[in-house]
Amino acid sequence: MVALVVALGVVVLLLAVLVAGLLRSHADILKSLHDLGVGVGDPGAADADPQAPHPWPTSTRGPGDAVPVTMGPPLPPERNSTSAPTVAGVTPDGHALAVSMTGGDHLTLLAFLSSGCASCSGFWKAFHRPGELGLPDRTRLVVVTKGPDREIPAEVAAQSPRSLPVVMSTEAWDDYEVPGSPFFVLVDAAGGRRIGEGVANHIHQVVDLVRRADVDARPLGAVGHGPVAAGGLDGPERERANDAELRRAGVLPGDPSLYPASLDDLYGRSDQPGAPAPVRRTA
Numbered sequence: 001m002v003a004l005v006v007a008l009g010v011v012v013l014l015l016a017v018l019v020a021g022l023l024r025s026h027a028d029i030l031k032s033l034h035d036l037g038v039g040v041g042d043p044g045a046a047d048a049d050p051q052a053p054h055p056w057p058t059s060t061r062g063p064g065d066a067v068p069v070t071m072g073p074p075l076p077p078e079r080n081s082t083s084a085p086t087v088a089g090v091t092p093d094g095h096a097l098a099v100s101m102t103g104g105d106h107l108t109l110l111a112f113l114s115s116g117c118a119s120c121s122g123f124w125k126a127f128h129r130p131g132e133l134g135l136p137d138r139t140r141l142v143v144v145t146k147g148p149d150r151e152i153p154a155e156v157a158a159q160s161p162r163s164l165p166v167v168m169s170t171e172a173w174d175d176y177e178v179p180g181s182p183f184f185v186l187v188d189a190a191g192g193r194r195i196g197e198g199v200a201n202h203i204h205q206v207v208d209l210v211r212r213a214d215v216d217a218r219p220l221g222a223v224g225h226g227p228v229a230a231g232g233l234d235g236p237e238r239e240r241a242n243d244a245e246l247r248r249a250g251v252l253p254g255d256p257s258l259y260p261a262s263l264d265d266l267y268g269r270s271d272q273p274g275a276p277a278p279v280r281r282t283a
Contacts (some may be wrong), residue, residue: 002145047153082138082193084108084185085176087144089169099142100190109210112173112183113143115155119201120182124159126203129203134207136214186213 084101087110091097101108111127113120126133130141143160145151147170160166172178176185176197182205186196196213200206251257 046168082195084187084192084194085172085230087142087167087169087175088171089144089147089167089172092153092166092168093158094153097165099165099167101187102189104189106140106189107136107210107214108140108142108187108189109135109197109206110172110176110185110187111141111143111206112176112178112181112185113145115145115151115159117181123182123203124161127164128161130163132162133203135210139214140212144169144172146173186210 045248085096086100088098089096099108111123113123127141127143133141135141141164143164144170145156145166147168150170151168153168156166156168159238176194178185180199183199184197185194186209187193188195195216198209200209246252
């Protein structure tokens with residue numbers, strides 16, 4: 001019995017030493033992070049100016065300064081998530097080039113690519129045949145790489161299609177907050193705003209999204225039949241436009257067609273004349 005008590009006491013003592021060591025190590029890590037100014041501090045401190053842009057943390061920051069979390073360079077006050085600044089830079093052969101995103105009724109597809117990006121190679125090859133891409137007729141395609149300070153102009157020129165504008169501009173990557181390549185941004189020139197952006201692995205994915213955005217940006221009734229969202233409308237305005245189109249088609253609030261409970265409600269009963277044959281599943 002005495003031996004068991006002694007053994008238990010030794011185990012408790014060892015656990016206490018281990019916990020104390022972990023707490024001490026954790027405190028040392030927090031202190032080091034605090035000294036570096038990484039992610040610690042009181043964001044509501046009196047000396048913090050909420051209107052001032054927040055730079056990346058640097059070694060000159062004091063140990064008590066607040067360090068807000070940022071995902072890129074600070075945006076100017078006139079910028080927002082839909083703004084579309086002019087893309088300005090140089091061509092691969094060194095000529096100045098600026099592409100405005102406003103004016104006209106076309107769409108501009110900005111393709112942010114890199115000459116050394118393996119996943120970009122398929123897009124470079126596809127862009128040599130722009131007529132075969134299947135983009136809507138009113139779509140303008142512009143390729144944007146980083147500037148000559150980040151890319152080798154000769155390599156960009158070797159991959160650049162002659163029929164498309166290619167702008168080398170690191171500033172454009174910052175303006176559009178591009179996280180990496182390949183990345184695509186679709187701009188509606190009529191409103192001078194971004195209406196879509198994201199990554200893609202294949203040109204067909206990009207083309208499909210551009211086609212949908214092209215239909216979505218057209219005025220009511222301009223494409224096909226049924227409720228088509230009015231160009232440039234978002235949120236409640238888009239919903240009101242769709243509601244108005246449904247009313248014109250005789251579909252009023254509470255209509256059973258708006259609340260299908262089964263596949264029969266969508267496609268009709270399969271036992272009715274002219275109804276499509278049911279789908280048979282096989283093992």
